[in-house]
Amino acid sequence: MxxxxxxxxxxxxxxxxxxxxxxxxxxxxxxxxxxxxxxxxMAVMAVYVAFAIEAATGSYLLAxxxxxxxxxxxxxxxxxxxxxHVAGRTPMPGMIVAIGLVMVLQSLLGILFGxxxxxxTPVLSESPLYVGGVPVLSRYDLFVLVVALVVVVGLGxxxxxxxxxxxxxxxxxxxEVSRLLGVRVPRMVxxxxxxxxxxxxxxxxxxxxTELGLNAHSGDVLFVHAFTVAVLGGLDSPAGALLGGVVxxxxxxxxxxxxxxxxxxLAVLALLTTVLLVRPGGIFAAKEARxx
Amino acid sequence: MTxxxxxxxxxxxxxxxxxxxxxxxxxxxxxxxxYQLAVIAATFCATAGxxxxxxLTGQLSLGHAVLMAxxxxxxxxxxxxxAEAGLPGAARFALGLLGAVVISGAVGxxxxxxxxxxxxxxxxxxxxxxxxxLPALATQVPGLGKDQGLGVPFxxxxxxxxGVMVVEQWHAWIAIVVAAVAVTPLVVLRSGRAGxxxxxVHGDEVAARLAGVSPARxxxxxxxxxxxxxxxxxAVLAVVTQNVGPGRYSLAFSLLLxxxxxxxxxxxxxxxxxxxxxxVLLPWFVDTLASGLPADLExxxxxxxxxxxxxxxxxxxxxxxPGGLATATAGLRGRAGRRLSRTPPAGGVPSGxxxxxxxxxxxxxxxx
Numbered sequence: 001m002x003x004x005x006x007x008x009x010x011x012x013x014x015x016x017x018x019x020x021x022x023x024x025x026x027x028x029x030x031x032x033x034x035x036x037x038x039x040x041x042m043a044v045m046a047v048y049v050a051f052a053i054e055a056a057t058g059s060y061l062l063a064x065x066x067x068x069x070x071x072x073x074x075x076x077x078x079x080x081x082x083x084x085h086v087a088g089r090t091p092m093p094g095m096i097v098a099i100g101l102v103m104v105l106q107s108l109l110g111i112l113f114g115x116x117x118x119x120x121t122p123v124l125s126e127s128p129l130y131v132g133g134v135p136v137l138s139r140y141d142l143f144v145l146v147v148a149l150v151v152v153v154g155l156g157x158x159x160x161x162x163x164x165x166x167x168x169x170x171x172x173x174x175x176e177v178s179r180l181l182g183v184r185v186p187r188m189v190x191x192x193x194x195x196x197x198x199x200x201x202x203x204x205x206x207x208x209x210t211e212l213g214l215n216a217h218s219g220d221v222l223f224v225h226a227f228t229v230a231v232l233g234g235l236d237s238p239a240g241a242l243l244g245g246v247v248x249x250x251x252x253x254x255x256x257x258x259x260x261x262x263x264x265x266l267a268v269l270a271l272l273t274t275v276l277l278v279r280p281g282g283i284f285a286a287k288e289a290r291x292x
Numbered sequence: 293m294t295x296x297x298x299x300x301x302x303x304x305x306x307x308x309x310x311x312x313x314x315x316x317x318x319x320x321x322x323x324x325x326x327y328q329l330a331v332i333a334a335t336f337c338a339t340a341g342x343x344x345x346x347x348l349t350g351q352l353s354l355g356h357a358v359l360m361a362x363x364x365x366x367x368x369x370x371x372x373x374x375a376e377a378g379l380p381g382a383a384r385f386a387l388g389l390l391g392a393v394v395i396s397g398a399v400g401x402x403x404x405x406x407x408x409x410x411x412x413x414x415x416x417x418x419x420x421x422x423x424x425x426l427p428a429l430a431t432q433v434p435g436l437g438k439d440q441g442l443g444v445p446f447x448x449x450x451x452x453x454x455g456v457m458v459v460e461q462w463h464a465w466i467a468i469v470v471a472a473v474a475v476t477p478l479v480v481l482r483s484g485r486a487g488x489x490x491x492x493v494h495g496d497e498v499a500a501r502l503a504g505v506s507p508a509r510x511x512x513x514x515x516x517x518x519x520x521x522x523x524x525x526x527a528v529l530a531v532v533t534q535n536v537g538p539g540r541y542s543l544a545f546s547l548l549l550x551x552x553x554x555x556x557x558x559x560x561x562x563x564x565x566x567x568x569x570x571x572v573l574l575p576w577f578v579d580t581l582a583s584g585l586p587a588d589l590e591x592x593x594x595x596x597x598x599x600x601x602x603x604x605x606x607x608x609x610x611x612x613x614p615g616g617l618a619t620a621t622a623g624l625r626g627r628a629g630r631r632l633s634r635t636p637p638a639g640g641v642p643s644g645x646x647x648x649x650x651x652x653x654x655x656x657x658x659x660x
Contacts, residue, residue: 035413103603
């Protein structure tokens with residue numbers, strides 16, 4: 001029982017990181033109708049910068065800020081420098097360019113920093129806290145939980161309660177009409193990329209201390225999990241991303257805890273396949289069929 | 293009907309000619325070059341299948357490495373016991389290929405069922421998850437030999453040819469013949485009614501349905517055909533390397549297959565051949581160049597530099613030259629053909645994915 005509580009609560013904390021990353025995929029999908037396959041590689045690059053800042057200054061807060069800023073700048077650079085020049089109405093060219101970007105970024109990181117994992121110590125202790133004698137979360141997990149919730153609520157307020165959020169949503173849904181009404185649609189797309197890659201960088205920064213360490217491929221599994229979440233919830237649904245993230249996080253945690261870590265990727269694949277075959281529209285999607 | 297027959301016959305004749313040419317060329321190559329040629333031929337099976345799938349039906353698969361692995365495992369699982377039962381080389385090889393076809397076809401059919409319901413990013417994500425899960429699959433499913441993978445029986449040079457060639461050349465022969473058997477049907481399909489249906493579904497599903505074409509059936513069929521070709525490629529690779537394991541079929545390799553078809557030109561089988569040669573030879577070339585450097589630097593560059601070049605190539609081709617090599621050469625061929633004979637170029641029009649064109653395409657489907 002104790003073990004179950006610990007595994008579930010750890011799963012929720014991990015799940016919120018996955019949810020954050022999935023949310024970044026949702027943001028970019030809603031802003032630009034593209035699945036950014038390069039999201040993980042870009043985020044890992046930003047975390048390398050954060051890592052260097054932390055090593056130089058010793059301040060975790062500065063590292064956090066550096067990850068966010070670098071992530072946002074990378075988003076702008078990729079959108080302005082690359083994605084804007086991809087022609088076509090189908091999503092395929094954009095996806096292919098993003099895949100090319102993954103290859104370039106990951107291999108550059110590999111050349112610059114080598115293949116070994118750089119360990120990153122968590123800012124707070126990782127030993128579990130006890131509630132009524134039952135081990136629950138570690139301090140670090142609690143920190144992750146709080147940060148993730150703050151970001152999710154903040155994004156919700158931004159998108160649903162602010163003028164900028166209204167403009168972002170409008171230009172994603174009806175670009176031509178928005179332009180007629182005076183919304184600067186290209187700028188909104190750029191802002192969408194900024195937000196999205198900053199959130200992704202934050203998610204990877206929160207994840208790395210709980211894993212082996214920082215490496216060019218640190219974000220790969222997170223991306224696959226987040227993508228699974230996006231399929232579960234639908235790329236259009238932020239609430240679906242949040243809930244799906246927690247579901248996948250708990251599933252991975254339970255399978256790792258009760259069976260073996262090797263089975264976790266298979267469990268995620270099985271979940272993904274089941275949802276696709278039984279309910280291809282995603283659990284939260286309103287439409288019957290997905291149209292990309 | 294005679295039109296179709298003559299077209300099929302001309303394709304088969306051309307394939308036979310190219311195969312004979314490739315077989316003859318192996319005599320001019322040293323053993324290592326022949327080994328590379330065999331790997332290229334195996335990769336060509338997969339890229340030809342992938343280019344058909346992506347270019348004609350618009351289904352982006354990032355998981356063709358897994359389908360190759362499925363073929364390799366299928367071969368090993370059948371050929372290994374057959375060798376223990378004492379079957380002679382040819383029968384064992386044929387049974388192994390059958391195993392490869394069955395397993396890769398089954399995996400491809402399942403993916404195709406999912407693919408018929410999903411589009412663009414969702415299918416790409418599913419296939420990506422599959423590639424990432426392959427090492428776990430290989431270690432967790434009993435009988436797949438964990439990380440080391442499975443051994444594959446050695447196919448030596450048969451007695452008749454033993455005086456003429458070494459084993460590398462024989463393996464190149466096997467690879468070339470299997471590639472011809474795998475790819476020729478794809479070309480026949482592509483130029484015939486099935487190819488037309490695929491293009492119709494890719495162009496506009498609703499219109500295709502109104503014309504009596506079932507998009508789901510076409511998509512699943514395309515996926516199965518493409519998977520079987522990739523599976524045969526995987527079987528050949530298993531024979532040539534005498535092993536099949538998860539290490540070779542990483543995400544990086546899967547993405548290389550995509551690079552090959554994009555650079556070669558989506559939908560073009562000739563482009564897929566050029567792309568296959570490129571993704572096999574360029575990493576080797578880069579590694580050879582880097583081998584003179586200090587050990588630490590060489591270790592960092594090895595693998596990474598080639599991937600960086602391929603990534604840049606992928607971006608550059610998609611942004612600047614969306615048709616790939618095939619469009620460029622087809623354009624030249626088309627112009628030259630018109631100048632010479634004033635007849636429209638036959639089959640020279642590149643198919644699939646015209647990303648820069650506005651969508652309501654005024655040409656009738658038959659002309660695309």
